[in-house]
Amino acid sequence: MKLIDGYPDYMMESIKLVEKKREHNMKHPIKPMNMKEREDMLGKYHPDYMQGTRRELRVGVDKGQIFYNGIVDLLESRPVLDPKDVDLSKIDYDVDLLIIGGGGAGTVAALFARESGIPIEKILIVTKLRHGDANSMMAQGGIQAADRPNDNPALHYLDIYGGGHFTNKPELARALALDAPLIINWHEQLGVMYDRLDDGEFQELSGGGTCRNRMHSCKDYSGMEIMRNIRDNARNLQIPVLEFCPIAELIMDDKGQVAGAVAFNLETYEYYVIRAKATILATGGSGRLHLSNYPTTNHYGATGDGLVMAYHVGANLLDLDTIQIHPTGDAFPEPIVGILSTEKIRGLGAIPLNADGDPFVFPLEPRDVESASLIRECKEGRGVVTPTGMPGVWLDTPMIEIIHGEGTIATKLSGEVRKFKRFNIDITKHPILVYPTLHYQNGGVEINEKCETRIPGLFAAGEVSGGVHGKNRLMGNSLLDFNVFGRRAGIYAAKYVKKAKIGKLTLSHLNKYNKILDNAGIKPKKTAPIILPEYRGEMAISRSLDIF
Amino acid sequence: MGESKQVLIEKQKKKSKDEKTKAGEVEVFIMGKSYKVPAGLTIMKALEYAGYRFIRGCGCRAGFCGACSTVYRIEDEQKLGFDLACQKVVEDKMYLVQLPFVPASKTEYDIEKILPSDTILLEMYPEIARCVSCNTCTKSCPQDIETMKYIQMAIRGDIARCAELSFDCIQCGLCAMRCPADIKHYHLAQLARRLRGKYIDPKSKNLAKRLKEIDNRKYNDEIEKLIKITKKEIMELYKNRKIEADETESLGGD
Numbered sequence: 001m002k003l004i005d006g007y008p009d010y011m012m013e014s015i016k017l018v019e020k021k022r023e024h025n026m027k028h029p030i031k032p033m034n035m036k037e038r039e040d041m042l043g044k045y046h047p048d049y050m051q052g053t054r055r056e057l058r059v060g061v062d063k064g065q066i067f068y069n070g071i072v073d074l075l076e077s078r079p080v081l082d083p084k085d086v087d088l089s090k091i092d093y094d095v096d097l098l099i100i101g102g103g104g105a106g107t108v109a110a111l112f113a114r115e116s117g118i119p120i121e122k123i124l125i126v127t128k129l130r131h132g133d134a135n136s137m138m139a140q141g142g143i144q145a146a147d148r149p150n151d152n153p154a155l156h157y158l159d160i161y162g163g164g165h166f167t168n169k170p171e172l173a174r175a176l177a178l179d180a181p182l183i184i185n186w187h188e189q190l191g192v193m194y195d196r197l198d199d200g201e202f203q204e205l206s207g208g209g210t211c212r213n214r215m216h217s218c219k220d221y222s223g224m225e226i227m228r229n230i231r232d233n234a235r236n237l238q239i240p241v242l243e244f245c246p247i248a249e250l251i252m253d254d255k256g257q258v259a260g261a262v263a264f265n266l267e268t269y270e271y272y273v274i275r276a277k278a279t280i281l282a283t284g285g286s287g288r289l290h291l292s293n294y295p296t297t298n299h300y301g302a303t304g305d306g307l308v309m310a311y312h313v314g315a316n317l318l319d320l321d322t323i324q325i326h327p328t329g330d331a332f333p334e335p336i337v338g339i340l341s342t343e344k345i346r347g348l349g350a351i352p353l354n355a356d357g358d359p360f361v362f363p364l365e366p367r368d369v370e371s372a373s374l375i376r377e378c379k380e381g382r383g384v385v386t387p388t389g390m391p392g393v394w395l396d397t398p399m400i401e402i403i404h405g406e407g408t409i410a411t412k413l414s415g416e417v418r419k420f421k422r423f424n425i426d427i428t429k430h431p432i433l434v435y436p437t438l439h440y441q442n443g444g445v446e447i448n449e450k451c452e453t454r455i456p457g458l459f460a461a462g463e464v465s466g467g468v469h470g471k472n473r474l475m476g477n478s479l480l481d482f483n484v485f486g487r488r489a490g491i492y493a494a495k496y497v498k499k500a501k502i503g504k505l506t507l508s509h510l511n512k513y514n515k516i517l518d519n520a521g522i523k524p525k526k527t528a529p530i531i532l533p534e535y536r537g538e539m540a541i542s543r544s545l546d547i548f
Numbered sequence: 549m550g551e552s553k554q555v556l557i558e559k560q561k562k563k564s565k566d567e568k569t570k571a572g573e574v575e576v577f578i579m580g581k582s583y584k585v586p587a588g589l590t591i592m593k594a595l596e597y598a599g600y601r602f603i604r605g606c607g608c609r610a611g612f613c614g615a616c617s618t619v620y621r622i623e624d625e626q627k628l629g630f631d632l633a634c635q636k637v638v639e640d641k642m643y644l645v646q647l648p649f650v651p652a653s654k655t656e657y658d659i660e661k662i663l664p665s666d667t668i669l670l671e672m673y674p675e676i677a678r679c680v681s682c683n684t685c686t687k688s689c690p691q692d693i694e695t696m697k698y699i700q701m702a703i704r705g706d707i708a709r710c711a712e713l714s715f716d717c718i719q720c721g722l723c724a725m726r727c728p729a730d731i732k733h734y735h736l737a738q739l740a741r742r743l744r745g746k747y748i749d750p751k752s753k754n755l756a757k758r759l760k761e762i763d764n765r766k767y768n769d770e771i772e773k774l775i776k777i778t779k780k781e782i783m784e785l786y787k788n789r790k791i792e793a794d795e796t797e798s799l800g801g802d
Contacts, residue, residue, distance in 0.1 A: 133607040133615060147758045150792065154770040161774075162786035170775040178767065181758045188751060191659055191742030193711065200750025211789045219715065224612055228719065229745070232738050236656045244603060266603045299608040335590040335637055339610045414716070418691070419611060422635055532601070540599030 006333070006425035011433070014384050017357030018394050018431055025351055025359050026399055032362040038369045045372035045379070047292040048322045048471075058520045060311055060513075067320040070289040074308050077528035078514060081249040083507035086262055088251065091275045093242075095124045096497045098260055098276035100247045100306065102127030103134025104223075104479070105462025106282035107230045108486030109493070110239050116494035123239055124274065126263050128246035128301040128531065132231045134284055135298055135463065136482055139223025140342050140415065141207065142215040143483075144476035145180035148204060151212040153177040160477060163209040164442075164470025167319065171449045172468045172485075176477065179484040184216060186483075190229045193218055207475040208343065208366055215476045220342065220415040223479055245272065246301075246531050249510060250279065250309050250458070253503035258313055258457035260505065264531070277500040278457055278493040281306045282486065285441035285463035288533040291323050294438035295338025305529035306464035310445045312513050315453040318466030319443025324473055327352075327370040329437025331392030333423045338437045341416060343367075343475065345395060348412065349403040353394040353431070354382040360393075368472065371436040384433060392433035401428055440478060442469050451489035457500065459493050461485035574640040577623075591633035591644055592616055604648035609634045614720030617690055620644055630688040630722050650721030654735045664743040666705030673736045676702050678729035685723035685733055691716050695723050695733055702736055710737065711744035 004012050033041065047053045054066050057075055067075070096118050099106045102125050110123050125131065146156040156177035161168055184202075187194070195203040195217050205215040218225035234241075245263040248271070253259040260275040283306030287298025296302070307317060328345065330336045346352075346363040352370075353359055354377050361373035377383055378391035385391050400409055409428045410417060420427050444466035451459040462482040469477065517524060534541075573584045576594055583598040592606060607615030616633035623641035638644070655672045662668060670677060676699055685695035698713040714737035723733040761767070774782060 129604075129607060130613075130615060133613055135608075138608050138610055138612045147752065147755045149754060149757075152758075152770075153762070153767045154774060155789070157771050157774055158782075158786055158789060161782065166779055166783065166786075174771050174775065178762060178771065181755055181762060184752075184755060185759055188755075189746065191745035191747075193715070193741055193745040193749065196749055196752070201752050201754055206792065212792045221612070221716065224718070225715075225741075228738060229742060232742065233659070235654060236658065238656070297610065299610075299613065300602070300606050334588055335593065335635070336610075419635070423637070532603075534601070535593070535596045536599050536601055537597035540597070544599065 003424070005430060006420070006423050007430065008387060011332070011384060011386075014355045014357070015394070015430055018353055018396055021357040022396065022399065025353065025357070025396070026402065029351070030359050030362045032365060033369065038365070041369055041372045041376070045376045046368050047325065048368070053292045054321055058522060059516045061314055061316045062311075065317070065321075067317070068291045068323060070291040071286070071304065071307065071320050073526070074289070074304060074528040074530070075311055076517065076522050077524045077526045078517065079249060079312055079510040080527040080529060080531075081262060081507070081510060083510050086271060086273065086507060088273055088505040088507065090273060092272040093124055093274040095274065096122035096277050097124070097493055098274050098279045099123065099125045099282055100261060100279065101125075101134070101282035101284060101462070101464075102131040102241055102243070103282065103284050103462065104136030104227055104230065104482035105486035105489070106280065107131070107227075107234050108483055109280050109282060109461060109490035110234055111230065111237070112487045112490030113494045114237065114239065116491050118494050118497060120237060120239055124242065124276070125239060126242040126245050126247060126261070126274070128244070128305075130243050131234075131241045132227055133299060133301060134227070135287075135302060136223050136479070137227045138297065138299060139479050140220050140340065141344065142205065142217035142222045142476050143184070143226070143479035144207070144210065144214045144474075145184045145216060145480065146177065146212065146214050147181045147184060147202070148212065148214065151214055153180065155211055156180065156214065159210050159474060160469070163474040164472050167470030169467035172447070175449050175488065176468055176480060176484050179487070180480055183480065183483040183487070187226060187229065190233055192226055192229045195219065208364065209474045210476070220413070226479060226483075246305065247309065248529065248531075249507065250313050251275070251505050251507060252313055252509050253505055255503045256456065257500075257502070258455055259502045261309075262507075273505075275502065275505065277497045277502060278459065280451070280489045280493055281310055281445060281458065281460040281464055282462050282489070283464045287438045287441070291438060294325060294436065295329055296438040297326060297329060297338060297340040298438070301532065303530050303533060304441070305531060306460070307444060308529040310453065310458065310460065313455050313458065313509050315445050315455050315458060317444060318446045319471050320441075320466070322442045322471040323438060324367065324440035324442055325371045325436040326439035327367055327374055327436050328395060328434040330432065331390050331435040332386045332433040334386065334388045334390070335423070336419065337390055339419070340437065340439070341395065341432060341434055342413070345397060345400070345413065345416065348400045348408065350395050350397050350399050352434070353396055355384045356382065357394070374434070374436055378435065386433065390435065392435040394431040395434045396431040397427040398429060398431065440473055442471055442473055443467075447485070449488070450492040451485055452492065457496070459489045461489035574638055574642070576638050577641075577643045579645060580643070585638065587638075589638055591618060591620065591631075591636050591638055594638045595633070595644065595646075605633065605646040611635050612718060614718035617720030617722045618645060618647055630690055632690045632720070635690070650725060652721055652724040652732045652735065654732065655739070657739070659742055659746060662743070664707050664747040668743065669702040669705065669707065669710070669736060669740060672739055673702075673732065675729060675731050676736060679703065679731060680729060682728060684726045684728065685731070688722045688726045690720060690722065691718060693717055698737060699731060699733060702740060707740050707743050708748050710740040714740065
């Protein structure tokens with residue numbers, strides 16, 4: 001296929017319309033919707049409100065709840081582990097605190113558990129991929145904290161709660177808002193390089209749904225800068241980390257407590273029995289389930305394993321009837337489909353346009369409304385369809401340079417420039433094609449302010465947990481979430497460990513879960529957790545033999 | 549995979565017929581073995597198309613984590629290429645490998661117990677003095693960072709510049725693997741950035757004030773009140789709250 005400046009002929013034809021109408025489009029912006037129009041748009045075009053995306057769960061403690069189909073599929077699968085295959089009498093790792101997940105929440109939890117008195121050699125982080133392979137590393141925009149004089153934690157609380165459509169657990173939203181300045185201070189002590197003004201105050205930007213400018217950032221790499229500092233500290237302290245060893249299932253004891261987990265060595269296929277007085281679930285989100293068939297911004301290991309193993313021991317789940325789709329995932333070229341193009345692009349003045357080069361939505365509606373509008377435009381045939389069949393609309397990036405002057409894109413969006421340059425697309429000259437992408441798991445395993453789940457011995461923090469954001473998370477609150485609740489999980493788990501006594505280890509809850517499935521008349525074809533997504537080519541899979 | 553093998557095979561047959569007439573294929577050599585893959589795939593997706601299921605060498609799939617840094621060579625070319633497998637598109641006759649792990653050593657330290665002196669980087673990573681200015685590190689960086697330049701800054705004791713120049717580093721380790729002087733560039737740069745963030749950049753006074761207020765429980769009652777009022781009342785408060793930002797000037801977000 002011949003490409004001109006990165007785009008095939010027919011897409012370039014559409015770009016010519018965008019260019020022709022650019023001046024007119026900049027002069028005649030679309031107005032924001034009123035509340036009624038927003039509701040209509042969401043009801044018709046957002047997957048959270050559409051028919052067929054979600055269904056009732058038939059088993060377990062949340063039986064009768066409505067969750068996304070892909071989540072229900074996992075919860076109605078057989079547990080991946082057969083208890084018969086595991087010898088619990090031989091303990092491979094005997095620790096005080098097991099942390100499942102080596103991303104932001106898990107690493108922060110480890111650091112604060114150590115500060116709270118757990119000896120380093122009695123902490124164990126186990127993680128599916130490498131230490132730090134997590135959505136935490138990929139967050140671009142920033143982290144919220146109310147520390148400016150015209151702002152305060154109560155206002156932050158109001159934003160969190162309203163943003164979550166008043167469905168958050170209030171005590172969790174309070175913890176998020178009140179702990180935030182403390183977290184920024186901790187980062188300062190670690191050495192995180194925040195963007196600052198000359199006098200040392202933070203450069204704080206606004207974000208959708210926030211009433212004050214409180215977004216702290218580290219260029220376009222906020223998550224990476226925070227995560228690598230935290231990880232560096234954990235490495236200096238030599239906190240033990242078992243990499244490429246995802247947890248397959250949790251272990252319980254005869255008193256009904258969670259008492260460790262079974263890890264699976266991805267390279268040798270061995271299992272390891274880990275006994276722990278307390279276990280923190282910090283497995284992250286589930287973008288790689290591609291709920292409702294969306295592409296995703298998430299990292300390779302985000303398959304919702306934590307939800308499944310927690311559910312198998314009887315923990316309950318919240319708000320998994322909603323997902324966060326981000327309006328501007330990349331739709332072209334194929335190699336970057338689903339990857340995020342930051343909201344900042346619209347913030348700087350770029351307008352979404354359809355195939356005819358016409359605007360159709362106010363560029364800065366809340367994320368769910370903006371996404372729904374893009375979906376409508378494509379569903380009704382006014383989008384551009386790529387050579388691989390992916391629909392999308394234009395985001396007219398060259399407008400940014402017209403508004404703010406030449407060179408603005410290079411300095412403010414260097415990450416975006418780098419990404420598109422690889423494909424010979426110059427975003428200062430040509431628009432980019434975008435379509436909503438699956439970004440965040442709003443809900444998860446219910447926790448309280450101490451990060452306790454309803455099962456003794458099991459704590460949870462970060463994206464795997466539910467209740468903090470209710471049914472919609474605001475930007476800048478996920479980096480904050482893993483810090484605030486990772487810290488709390490470490491502190492409270494350390495306290496719990498001091499009096500915890502473990503009984504006889506068992507995996508009988510998995511047998512029970514199988515019986516529940518049988519009694520509900522469900523005949524699962526699959527097993528869960530799935531550990532990694534399947535992206536092999538169809539040809540390769542269709543010809544693969546299981547003989548070695 | 550819900551579909552049966554037979555269905556998949558049929559689909560594939562149809563697909564490959566279409567492909568011959570439409571978009572082209574390219575031939576790649578994965579660890580030396582020949583495979584035909586559709587043109588336009590990244591190295592990562594080409595390996596998956598060919599049947600590889602990744603354990604190592606695959607992380608965020610979006611250019612942030614450094615898990616998939618790799619080398620490649622195009623047939624009949626002398627030079628090795630360096631890039632991220634999740635970002636680089638395959639070309640015809642490309643030789644592909646996976647680099648599962650970078651065994652570079654890291655100095656351990658307590659950030660509370662060191663100071664940003666002119667010589668601290670040299671003390672912690674003395675091998676930087678062996679830099680021969682060959683610039684191989686810079687040429688191998690998939691982020692196009694001026695790697696050698698920040699090493700020179702480190703040798704000179706300019707921690708702030710070293711931190712700034714290295715900021716976009718995704719710690720993939722290609723620089724360290726190529727360096728003839730065995731410098732661990734990305735680990736050194738991490739130390740430089742932490743020293744700058746902790747000791748060199750001025751600190752926020754607003755934050756210090758806010759921390760004191762929170763310590764004195766200044767906002768606890770106010771939030772408690774927000775928790776206790778009715779849903780209707782808090783919805784009103786939310787709807788009527790004043791929005792500070794002139795959004796086009798200062799919008800952030802991910």
